[in-house]
Amino acid sequence: MFAQMIKENYSSLSPGQKKVAEFIVNQMDEGALLTAFQIGRKVGVSETTVIRLAYALGFSGYSHMQEAIRKDWLSSKQAVESEGNPSSTEETNEEQLFHYVIHKERAILQQLLQQLNTNEVWKAVDAFIQADRVYIGGFGSSYAAAYWFYYTLKQLRENVFISQPTGFSLEDICELNEKSVVVLFSFPRYRKESMALAELAKKQQAMIISMTNRQLSPVGQLADVTLTTEEQMNSDYHSIASVVSLLEVLIAGIHHRDRERISQRQQKLEFLYTGQGLFLE
Structure with a gap:
């Protein structure tokens, strides 16, 4: 691409x-x-x-x-x-509005499929499997997707950490090294905290993986691996569906290449969950 x-x-x-x-x-x-x-x-x-x-x-x-x-x-x-979508929501009456939104999301997901760089995805997958620790940064509206990934990845491996929506603690990142991975979620309008975290991670030689809307976004330029959601779409709003879909791709790759360790961890977790009675079913 x-x-x-x-x-x-x-x-x-x-x-x-x-x-x-x-x-x-x-x-x-x-x-x-x-x-x-x-x-x-x-x-x-x-x-x-x-x-x-x-x-x-x-x-x-x-x-x-x-x-x-x-x-x-x-x-x-x-x-x-x-997709045959209307050109804007202004041309859409109330009856068509919800269909318009879903059609637009489908177009974005279709573009995501077209632009997906499988080599970069596998590079990210291997990094998540091999890292000594994974630190996830998401600020402002990007925090929602960052937390979803944090919660899901924590089911698969140990030493996964996340920022706060308003910033990050220096104490949490002081152990980063060349074996660590920092994942940054950064979408318009780009938060300054993302760049600050990326620059500190670079100094500590950690690998940076960015989840962003375009290759040349501020964080995308600094990252070792940049995975994009809406490249070339000229979308007037940001699609959370495209972000979660991209994360699902990563999770599937991790499952595929690290089955045995994941299975052992999930068995331990299920034993603990059952003992605590956390779930209704």
């Missing part, structure tokens, strides 16, 4: 190339159709800078890069258009 390629090479790009890259990722339709000269004029850089971006990403030239952009754009466009 083109956005993933940009993210992986972003730090090595020149300031002008970064401007072009961000423009194309955010305006994929224009990147798919405009010439290098036209993009340069829109962004405020030379045509040469646009062409050099293609070389920096490993393409043989601008036309080769544009072909990759066009494929990504068309796949996302087809995923949305196949």
Whole structure:
């Protein structure tokens, strides 16, 4: 996927190339159709800078890069258009409103399927299995998804910790090291606490996995693995369904590759739950 390629090479790009890259990722339709000269004029850089971006990403030239952009754009466009949704809630009467919301969620999930990078997902899965500890950060509205993942992952492995919705404690992260994983949930409007936690985790050499809406979000740029929900959707609201679906994918992967240890842990937990009489059924 083109956005993933940009993210992986972003730090090595020149300031002008970064401007072009961000423009194309955010305006994929224009990147798919405009010439290098036209993009340069829109962004405020030379045509040469646009062409050099293609070389920096490993393409043989601008036309080769544009072909990759066009494929990504068309796949996302087809995923949305196949749903036949109304263009906005303003055009929707009360009778159609709830159908509109569900159709939009379905379009976002279809886009999630199209953009899913399985190599990155398996990299995250292996990191969760091998880590000595997992620290989960979610602030403001992102805390709800972060807590869901915290509760679910705690059923599967030990040493799982979570931030508070308003911030994190330095005492909780002082033990992070190169064997640790920090998971950051960061969606618009991006909270400053996420960046602060990412920077501290980097200094302690922990692996950072970000759950965010686009590869080039503030936290997405810093993370070792960035898993995105609504890349290219231009959604006017954030979908919690897409986040939970992505987390379900991770949980399924962890179950698949760590069955025996998970089974042993869940047997111990069930024994404790039964002894405490926690559940009605």
